[in-house]
Every structure is written in structure tokens, then in C-alpha cells.
Amino acid sequence: MNAHHMKRRVQLTAIAATLLVAPIVSTSTVTAQAASVKPSSSVLKKSNSYYRKHAKQLGKKYKLAYNAQTGLKKNGKAVVYVNTKDPNLKKSVKLAMDYWNHKLGKKTFTQGTKKSHTLTFSVSNAKPSKNDNSDAWWTPSTKQVQVRKYYYDAAKQDIGVAMTNGLNDSFYHQFAGTIEAQAKAELAAKGITSSDKNYSAQFNETAQKIEESLPEYATLKSRVAAVEKSVAAQGRMYEYAGTIAHEFGHVMGLNHSPNKSDLMYFESGTNKVNSYSQVTSSKGLKVYNPVTSTDKARAQLALKIYIAQHK
Ligand SMILES: [Zn+2]
Numbered sequence: 001m002n003a004h005h006m007k008r009r010v011q012l013t014a015i016a017a018t019l020l021v022a023p024i025v026s027t028s029t030v031t032a033q034a035a036s037v038k039p040s041s042s043v044l045k046k047s048n049s050y051y052r053k054h055a056k057q058l059g060k061k062y063k064l065a066y067n068a069q070t071g072l073k074k075n076g077k078a079v080v081y082v083n084t085k086d087p088n089l090k091k092s093v094k095l096a097m098d099y100w101n102h103k104l105g106k107k108t109f110t111q112g113t114k115k116s117h118t119l120t121f122s123v124s125n126a127k128p129s130k131n132d133n134s135d136a137w138w139t140p141s142t143k144q145v146q147v148r149k150y151y152y153d154a155a156k157q158d159i160g161v162a163m164t165n166g167l168n169d170s171f172y173h174q175f176a177g178t179i180e181a182q183a184k185a186e187l188a189a190k191g192i193t194s195s196d197k198n199y200s201a202q203f204n205e206t207a208q209k210i211e212e213s214l215p216e217y218a219t220l221k222s223r224v225a226a227v228e229k230s231v232a233a234q235g236r237m238y239e240y241a242g243t244i245a246h247e248f249g250h251v252m253g254l255n256h257s258p259n260k261s262d263l264m265y266f267e268s269g270t271n272k273v274n275s276y277s278q279v280t281s282s283k284g285l286k287v288y289n290p291v292t293s294t295d296k297a298r299a300q301l302a303l304k305i306y307i308a309q310h311k
Pocket of ligand 1: 190246250266
């Protein structure tokens with residue numbers, strides 16, 4: 001049975017396309033040969049004079065960018081002025097700060113005001129181009145973390161499509177067989193067979209009635225409505241929390257990590273934001289934190305070196 005009675009939204013191709021552009025890398029060669037960028041616990045326990053003396057080598061080995069550390073106070077803390085009125089984006093920024101603060105075990109990121117801050121978060125209206133198509137960035141010279149409105153707006157639509165498709169797929173995966181068998185049986189009981197010229201139309205009509213009588217169909221409908229109303233926006237809130245947390249990693253002086261699982265990988269992100277259950281359940285994204293142990297150790301080192309150099 002192929003009839004999908006719930007309306008699917010457009011842009012399926014856009015989602016497929018983003019999946020296709022992910023680089024295909026042989027994991028065996030990458031994991032075997034890439035030098036680790038995770039500082040050991042002993043590297044994290046050196047003296048300030050050691051950090052000052054070896055800053056250059058450490059920066060090279062652990063992929064640190066000291067010239068990006070323009071948004072930090074002398075004590076290594078960042079005070080963020082959140083210059084947006086979008087309530088979901090405000091939540092994303094708050095969550096991004098929490099991700100790092102929880103992992104680092106201290107309040108490295110706090111919220112500032114227009115008058116008192118070390119960096120600003122805002123939305124950019126710049127349209128993407130071939131050479132400038134990031135969804136977010138950190139500009140050390142102007143001390144600004146920005147997200148691009150163009151992609152931010154599109155993200156809600158994309159997440160809504162993926163979520164709705166996921167809900168539809170799991171519904172049909174679970175019930176298509178039962179519905180099909182029941183529809184066939186009902187038609188057979190009326191003496192209607194597949195040689196009947198209207199069979200296909202009658203089958204679809206019967207199947208639809210059976211489908212709509214299922215209590216799970218009502219659940220599906222209400223969830224799809226919830227996606228439109230709020231859950232897609234909630235998924236995007238989580239997606240941008242990760243995106244902004246990645247930029248905050250740059251603020252602390254982290255260059256990109258070669259490890260795909262790290263938040264500081266050049267294109268980090270989780271598919272969980274496309275899942276209705278992950279976004280709405282208490283065990284899903286509510287307890288998720290994209291900062292890995294490698295991200296954490298690199299940030300600790302970057303901040304220690306920064307503090308040593310600014311004493
Ligand atoms: Zn980046």
C-alpha cells in the first residue's frame with residue numbers, strides 16, 4: 001500500500017542533497033594516521049611559564065588559534081551580549097553557553113548587556129554566496145558571533161519536513177501491512193476482486209477508512225500538527241544551540257578538529273534534531289551535550305594558555 005494520506009511537504013530533495021555532500025572518507029586511514037588533538041591530563045597541569053614558553057608548539061599540535069581569542073577577559077571568560085529578539089534563538093545561545101559551562105565545570109560563558117560584554121551574538125541578513133555560505137561564524141576583529149538568517153529560516157522548514165516524514169514512515173512501517181490485509185479482506189467479503197475495473201480506487205477508499213479509524217492515526221495527525229506549531233522550531237532551537245556552541249569553541253581559540261564526532265569538526269551537527277521523539281522526550285535532546293572529551297580538553301588548554309599569556 002503506497003497511499004500516504006498525510007500531506008507531505010516539499011523540499012525532500014533539499015534534505016537528500018545535504019546528506020549527499022557529506023565527505024566520504026575512509027575511516028581506517030583517518031583514525032590510524034591522524035595525530036590526536038586531545039591534550040592529555042598532564043599537558044593540562046603545566047605551569048603558566050610552561051604555557052607561555054611552549055604556546056606556539058602547543059597551538060600547532062592541538063590546533064589552537066590564539067588570534068581568534070579576542071572575545072575573552074583576562075581571566076579567560078566570555079560575556080555575551082545576545083542581540084536578537086527571537087525567543088528560540090535566545091534559548092539556543094543560552095543552551096550553547098550551558099553546554100560548555102557544564103563540561104568545563106565553570107561559568108566560562110555568561111550573559112552580558114549592550115553596555116557590558118566581551119562579544120556580541122546577532123543575526124546576519126547577508127545572503128549566502130558560493131564563497132560565503134556558512135550558517136554561522138565568529139569574527140575575531142569585530143567580536144561577533146553571527147548566524148545567517150537565510151539558513152536559519154530554511155532550517156525550520158527542513159526540520160519540519162524531516163520530522164513529518166519520520167512520523168509518517170514509522171506509522172506506515174507499523175500499520176501498512178495490517179491496513180492492506182484488512183482492506184483486501186473487506187473487499188473480498190463483498191465479492192470485489194482484483195479483476196474488478198474499479199478495484200484500485202475501491203481498495204484505496206477502503207484502506208483510507210481503515211487507516212483513519214485507527215487510534216494511532218489520530219496520534220499521528222496531532223503530532224504532525226504539533227510539528228507545524230512548535231516542534232520543528234524546538235528542533236531548530238537544538239540545532240542552533242549546537243551551531244552556536246561550535247562558534248563559541250572558536251571564540252575560545254579552537255580551530256577545527258579532525259574527528260567527526262567532535263563539536264569542533266568543521267561540519268558538526270546531530271540528526272536528533274530531525275526526530276520528533278528526540279526533540280520531545282525527556283531522554284532525548286534535553287540531556288544531550290555535543291561537547292566531547294576532546295573538545296573539552298582542547299578548550300581547557302586554550303584557556304590556560306590564554307590566561308598564562310595575559311597574566
Ligand atoms: Zn567552525
